[in-house]
Amino acid sequence: MKYPGDSAAGGTGAGWWALLAGVLALLGVVLLILRPPSLLLALPFDREERAPAVSASPAVFGRSGEVRVQLVLPNESFQFPLDVQGDPGGLSYTWVRAQDSAVVAPSQPLSGAGVVAPGFAGVYRLEVEQESGHRIVDSVLVAVMVPYSAKMGQSLNGYRIGNYNAGIDGDAPALPRGFIEVTPAIVELAVSKHLRLADFVTHDEQQDRWPKYVALDTRVLDKVELVLAYVGAFRGGRSNVVKVDVHSGFRTPVYNRRVPRSARDSRHQFGDAADLAIDADGDGRVTYRDGMLVSLQVEQVERDFPQYVGGLGIYGNQNGAPYVHIDVRGKRVRWKG
Numbered sequence: 033m034k035y036p037g038d039s040a041a042g043g044t045g046a047g048w049w050a051l052l053a054g055v056l057a058l059l060g061v062v063l064l065i066l067r068p069p070s071l072l073l074a075l076p077f078d079r080e081e082r083a084p085a086v087s088a089s090p091a092v093f094g095r096s097g098e099v100r101v102q103l104v105l106p107n108e109s110f111q112f113p114l115d116v117q118g119d120p121g122g123l124s125y126t127w128v129r130a131q132d133s134a135v136v137a138p139s140q141p142l143s144g145a146g147v148v149a150p151g152f153a154g155v156y157r158l159e160v161e162q163e164s165g166h167r168i169v170d171s172v173l174v175a176v177m178v179p180y181s182a183k184m185g186q187s188l189n190g191y192r193i194g195n196y197n198a199g200i201d202g203d204a205p206a207l208p209r210g211f212i213e214v215t216p217a218i219v220e221l222a223v224s225k226h227l228r229l230a231d232f233v234t235h236d237e238q239q240d241r242w243p244k245y246v247a248l249d250t251r252v253l254d255k256v257e258l259v260l261a262y263v264g265a266f267r268g269g270r271s272n273v274v275k276v277d278v279h280s281g282f283r284t285p286v287y288n289r290r291v292p293r294s295a296r297d298s299r300h301q302f303g304d305a306a307d308l309a310i311d312a313d314g315d316g317r318v319t320y321r322d323g324m325l326v327s328l329q330v331e332q333v334e335r336d337f338p339q340y341v342g343g344l345g346i347y348g349n350q351n352g353a354p355y356v357h358i359d360v361r362g363k364r365v366r367w368k369g
Contacts, residue, residue: 085118088113092172096257101173105210109148112145114160127156128159155176178213191238197285211247233281233282234246251304255342255358274310274311275310278306280300282300307347308356334364341364343358
């Protein structure tokens, strides 16, 4: 007996099999459209959609709202305030590497703003987890520094830093708490809206040696961003197009001693200073007038935010391309170079 769809040679009913396959495909489409709750958790794209709605609180970004990094030591407890939308129950957190999002620590319960840093140096992002999914808070980096005490003599892991002196007249600045370990994979990461980690690497003869080490104080990042915001307001609110060139950020003490006319207690050695060329008037050039305009904004920032009082130096001359030195040493100092 022949069945519908059998070939003349007595085949096995390919037509029926095709019909059955079509019915199953249609059923699959219907299930995908209806998507009953029991199926939702099995779909990977839904897991991402249902990830906890969290973001870094504005308090993390400094007074300027533009700082993009927090600095801590290994296993240090610190505050990382988050804005959580929806049910905050059952939240946990872990840490992922900034360069590749690889998880580096076990999950821990998240209760309030308190978190514990990873136990080893590196630059990380916080990942918040819930049963429904997970989300990386990518707007802020957490740099776990190598403690200052790990420096052996003049070097840290083969990178020459040098020795810190006792300051002038016994007024010794506080030593850095630690140093950010910088590798090629993270050197271009932004530490604020306008500044990168690379801007603070010492420009010495160790250009081919990795990792490098950088002392950095987030207060100078915040102050520079405030100055740039004030410059933008002076230009009619065009802060996004303010051009900045960082001449010098962190200087190792051994390198600072070779910089002509550099102070032996230069704030660059402590990571709380930056030398910047800023096109303040937006004419595409950096001139002496730009230096004067920036200095006026530094004065205003220090009046509005006295916690950022520090040094201001203007370098260059009326015929050259000047730059300004900005730091947060805690007392008002002015000079021209």
